[in-house]
Amino acid sequence: xxxxxxxxxxxxxxxxxxxxxxxxxxxxxxxxxxxxxxxxxxxxxxxxxxxxxxxxxxxxxxxxxxxxxxxxxxxxxxxxxxxxxxxxxxxxxxxxxxxxxxxxxxxxxxxxxxxxxxxxxxxxxxxxxxxxxxxxxxxxxxxxxxxxxxxxxxxxxxxxxxxxxxxxxxxxxxxxxxxxxxxxxxxxxxxxxxxxxxxxxxxxxxxxxxxxxxxxxxxxxxxxxxxxxxxxxxxxxxxxxxxxxxxxxxxxxxxxxxxxxxxxxxxxxxxxxxxxxxxxxxxxxxxxxxxxxxxxxxxxxxxxxxxxxxxxxxxxxxxxxxxxxxxxxxxxxxxxxxxxxxxxxxxxxxxxxxxxxxxxxxxxxxxxxxxxxxxxxxxxxxxxxxx
Amino acid sequence: xxxxxxxxxxxxxxxxxxxxxxxxxxxxxxxxxxxxxxxxxxxxxxxxxxxxxxxxxxxxxxxxxxxxxxxxxxxxxxxxxxxxxxxxxxxxxxxxxxxxxxxxxxxxxxxxxxxxxxxxxxxxxxxxxxxxxxxxxxxxxxxxxxxxxxxxxxxxxxxxxxxxxxxxxxxxxxxxxxxxxxxxxxxxxxxxxxxxxxxxxxxxxxxxxxxxxxxxxxxxxxxxxxxxxxxxxxxxxxxxxxxxxxxxxxxxxxxxxxxxxxxxxxxxxxxxxxxxxxxxxx
Numbered sequence: 001x002x003x004x005x006x007x008x009x010x011x012x013x014x015x016x017x018x019x020x021x022x023x024x025x026x027x028x029x030x031x032x033x034x035x036x037x038x039x040x041x042x043x044x045x046x047x048x049x050x051x052x053x054x055x056x057x058x059x060x061x062x063x064x065x066x067x068x069x070x071x072x073x074x075x076x077x078x079x080x081x082x083x084x085x086x087x088x089x090x091x092x093x094x095x096x097x098x099x100x101x102x103x104x105x106x107x108x109x110x111x112x113x114x115x116x117x118x119x120x121x122x123x124x125x126x127x128x129x130x131x132x133x134x135x136x137x138x139x140x141x142x143x144x145x146x147x148x149x150x151x152x153x154x155x156x157x158x159x160x161x162x163x164x165x166x167x168x169x170x171x172x173x174x175x176x177x178x179x180x181x182x183x184x185x186x187x188x189x190x191x192x193x194x195x196x197x198x199x200x201x202x203x204x205x206x207x208x209x210x211x212x213x214x215x216x217x218x219x220x221x222x223x224x225x226x227x228x229x230x231x232x233x234x235x236x237x238x239x240x241x242x243x244x245x246x247x248x249x250x251x252x253x254x255x256x257x258x259x260x261x262x263x264x265x266x267x268x269x270x271x272x273x274x275x276x277x278x279x280x281x282x283x284x285x286x287x288x289x290x291x292x293x294x295x296x297x298x299x300x301x302x303x304x305x306x307x308x309x310x311x312x313x314x315x316x317x318x319x320x321x322x323x324x325x326x327x328x329x330x331x332x333x334x335x336x337x338x339x340x341x342x343x344x345x346x347x348x349x350x351x352x353x354x355x356x357x358x359x360x361x362x363x364x365x366x367x368x369x370x371x372x373x374x375x376x377x378x379x380x381x382x383x384x385x386x387x
Numbered sequence: 388x389x390x391x392x393x394x395x396x397x398x399x400x401x402x403x404x405x406x407x408x409x410x411x412x413x414x415x416x417x418x419x420x421x422x423x424x425x426x427x428x429x430x431x432x433x434x435x436x437x438x439x440x441x442x443x444x445x446x447x448x449x450x451x452x453x454x455x456x457x458x459x460x461x462x463x464x465x466x467x468x469x470x471x472x473x474x475x476x477x478x479x480x481x482x483x484x485x486x487x488x489x490x491x492x493x494x495x496x497x498x499x500x501x502x503x504x505x506x507x508x509x510x511x512x513x514x515x516x517x518x519x520x521x522x523x524x525x526x527x528x529x530x531x532x533x534x535x536x537x538x539x540x541x542x543x544x545x546x547x548x549x550x551x552x553x554x555x556x557x558x559x560x561x562x563x564x565x566x567x568x569x570x571x572x573x574x575x576x577x578x579x580x581x582x583x584x585x586x587x588x589x590x591x592x593x594x595x596x597x598x599x600x601x602x603x604x605x606x607x608x609x610x611x612x613x614x615x616x617x618x619x620x621x622x623x624x625x626x627x628x629x630x631x632x633x634x635x636x637x638x639x640x641x642x643x644x645x646x647x648x649x650x651x652x653x654x655x656x657x658x659x660x661x662x663x664x665x666x667x668x669x
Contacts, residue, residue: 303420303446304446305423305424305446305447305448305451306448307448307449308399308447308448308449308451308452311388311396311399311449314388315400324423324448325423330556331526331549331553331556331557332423332556332557333423344420344421344423345420348420348423348446380405381402381405381406381443381445381452382444382445382446383416383425383426383427383444383445383446384420384425384446
């Protein structure tokens with residue numbers, strides 16, 4: 001393996017920004033007090049927690065009182081779904097989609113086993129949501145809708161404003177898993193009528209182990225983590241102060257770099273995608289390219305298998321991921337790729353490249369230099385390639 | 388990443404014998420694009436009936452490619468009768484082992500070899516028969532294939548069956564049938580057990596060695612726990628002479644130790660007609 005690391009797996013996790021790390025360090029050394037304490041030493045720490053809350057709120061266009069810190073995106077999703085389902089009881093219907101993250105799909109299926117009616121909406125070949133299905137599903141009684149803002153595997157962005165209008169006009173509660181969207185797209189809860197929104201720190205250059213849940217004022221939610229009065233009683237447990245401060249710093253940076261995501265990062269992604277389509281025959285892009293995260297491309301290379309591609313890429317210092325069966329550890333390709341009806345010839349060879357603001361043109365050049373050779377090499381040993 | 392051995396990674400990065408043998412004597416294709424891996428194996432025999440040339444084409448993950456490459460190295464120079472004896476465990480062992488979830492790659496190799504040999508002998512392109520019962524419809528795995536991986540690999544749980552041949556790894560609807568097949572093989576194994584325990588005909592040398600082994604492994608450590616001991620003095624046919632040592636020497640109940648423990652143990656493990664005598668007492 002060459003010494004160089006080309007990291008194109010930012011939808012899996014991101015590097016911790018140096019500014020974030022620097023912001024966190026004092027909270028491991030001198031500022032270790034408990035923010036709930038009734039002394040100035042703890043009170044100083046509490047101020048930093050509130051500053052972080054304000055930064056996260058600002059990134060979303062929310063009020064700081066609407067932000068609850070959690071341990072990760074999965075906890076935020078669980079809290080939203082659990083808290084709403086428990087509040088309404090089993091008569092509440094739950095509407096979600098087939099392409100959600102397991103944190104959401106798994107939670108919904110859990111409540112299905114406990115008597116809730118659950119509707120899993122389909123997506124089309126482009127990964128776009130069946131809005132007619134949503135309109136039909138939200139009528140008739142209390143309802144929780146959980147739909148992702150952007151898909152982790154394909155980057156496809158759902159029309160959240162329209163989804164919000166549909167759900168709110170039917171009187172439903174809307175939760176969105178915005179883990180992939182926050183920091184990459186403008187996310188503004190003043191414009192988009194979501195009630196609950198989950199985000200994760202390590203997808204936007206904060207460390208792993210910190211997330212947040214936006215709870216719109218007035219949203220009724222049963223507390224899922226019972227303990228002290230922290231987070232206004234909405235999540236017990238002493239605050240993870242260094243990581244909360246880190247998330248705040250990352251949110252501030254994300255707001256500053258949001259325009260760059262839409263322009264420079266998107267251009268890098270587009271150059272990578274166009275270059276691969278041009279140099280690798282029988283390749284295609286999966287998902288709706290008109291409504292997509294600026295950093296993500298999900299491509300299929302036919303007749304070859306994703307894990308084999310990833311191992312060869314890794315040998316060249318390139319980190320990406322795949323929706324193939326083998327790399328997912330199961331025996332079937334990813335549920336997202338299958339829900340989109342991508343043919344098997346292409347599903348097993350799907351590769352996701354996800355960029356960040358730390359990527360450069362040189363990174364793209366390196367992938368463009370090695371990928372055609374890897375594809376040709378694996379095709380040369382595939383029994384399916386027409387000769 | 389998977390915990391692949393260096394040998395797996397070597398065969399993945401530098402696969403041996405890639406391609407198709409021209410005018411092959413036997414061709415075997417198993418798997419499909421839908422299943423996520425597939426292997427075509429072709430071979431040619433020399434005048435002595437040994438595999439002179441063998442090549443593979445594989446669509447699949449790193450361990451599928453490595454298993455295919457390993458298989459070609461293993462069968463080269465073998466007669467078909469020898470090659471047929473290769474099991475999926477042999478392929479996995481050749482590679483220094485495979486992750487449990489990847490064992491199906493070794494099974495795919497063995498199956499392709501089986502089909503290729505069958506193709507050479509009969510001209511048919513599959514060993515599956517129309518009347519064969521398909522258990523896993525997601526991956527097209529037949530009852531016979533499932534029974535074979537259970538028997539050859541000593542599997543006892545449905546998850547293991549999925550790891551070895553994919554059956555049950557799709558919708559999961561066939562898992563009850565897989566459980567039934569596991570139960571059937573378990574019953575077979577139990578029925579066979581008494582036969583396996585039937586008295587073996589041992590040579591004098593084998594009998595002496597076995598007695599030595601049982602005394603060292605099962606008997607002495609048990610006595611030593613109570614600070615006693617025993618020494619094996621002589622073996623003459625079925626007559627075993629011992630001498631008690633430590634706390635056992637002069638123990639009030641050493642007669643019971645001789646008869647109910649040492650003699651009983653040797654009768655159970657070596658032969659039912661063994662007698663144990665204490666040195667100087669017979």
